[in-house]
Amino acid sequence: MTLLFPLYASVRAIETRSKVDDEQWLAYWMLYSFLTLMEMLLQPILEWIPIWYDIKLVFVAWLVLPHFRGAAFMYDRFVKKNIKKYGLHKVIHHKNKFLEYFSTPKKVPLYIEFLDSPLPVTHILVRPMMMLLYPLYASVIAIERRSKGDSDHEQWLAYWILYSFLTLMEMLLQPILQWIPIWHDIKLVFVAWLVLPQLRGATFMYERFVKKNIKKYGVLDQHGKGKN
Numbered sequence: 001m002t003l004l005f006p007l008y009a010s011v012r013a014i015e016t017r018s019k020v021d022d023e024q025w026l027a028y029w030m031l032y033s034f035l036t037l038m039e040m041l042l043q044p045i046l047e048w049i050p051i052w053y054d055i056k057l058v059f060v061a062w063l064v065l066p067h068f069r070g071a072a073f074m075y076d077r078f079v080k081k082n083i084k085k086y087g088l089h090k091v092i093h094h095k096n097k098f099l100e101y102f103s104t105p106k107k108v109p110l111y112i113e114f115l116d117s118p119l120p121v122t123h124i125l126v127r128p129m130m131m132l133l134y135p136l137y138a139s140v141i142a143i144e145r146r147s148k149g150d151s152d153h154e155q156w157l158a159y160w161i162l163y164s165f166l167t168l169m170e171m172l173l174q175p176i177l178q179w180i181p182i183w184h185d186i187k188l189v190f191v192a193w194l195v196l197p198q199l200r201g202a203t204f205m206y207e208r209f210v211k212k213n214i215k216k217y218g219v220l221d222q223h224g225k226g227k228n
Contacts, residue, residue, distance in 0.1 A: 007164040010164075014158065027075035027139075030136050130191050154203060
């Protein structure tokens with residue numbers, strides 16, 4: 001419910017002409033990343049709430065099911081309202097600060113220290129920021145900057161498709177991956193390549209592998225023609 005159906009629906013959204021479904025699924029992934037970050041922060045408290053995962057499942061079902069379109073409702077009702085109140089330029093400013101941090105040469109030694117640290121610093125700070133927080137910001141901007149066309153929509157939907165596929169593969173291959181001590185470092189570098197705007201790896205991966213196989217096997221033919 002949280003990954004597999006949204007993955008499929010996001011592929012459909014990229015391959016159809018309408019921007020409405022793009023925004024529905026970007027809104028879902030934005031809320032998913034926010035919820036995941038909150039779970040990380042509040043894990044000690046949530047352990048004392050036995051029905052938390054049932055509540056989360058019902059909430060996610062409301063977000064994703066097409067009869068409800070809860071993600072679009074939540075975005076319009078809460079996120080968009082605050083963006084209008086405080087201005088999109090502030091969101092862009094925070095996004096640019098994040099990019100500046102990881103793009104400044106002076107920060108590279110510190111970043112290497114994160115990777116080499118015996119403490120789980122990459123787990124606590126860098127990985128959630130790179131995999132969830134920055135894509136959250138960028139997805140908000142992609143929705144709000146409609147004048148830029150489809151390129152940002154497709155970049156971030158492509159990222160979330162690859163993120164969900166990677167997460168599902170980790171669940172299945174966990175017994176194997178735990179024997180690869182540098183797996184999380186490899187994953188972090190790969191995710192950085194996917195998300196950083198200078199590289200736009202998510203778009204490359206989608207165009208090179210996902211779209212190619214969709215055309216080859218006609219997976220989405222029944223749902224209409226793809227975007228030109």
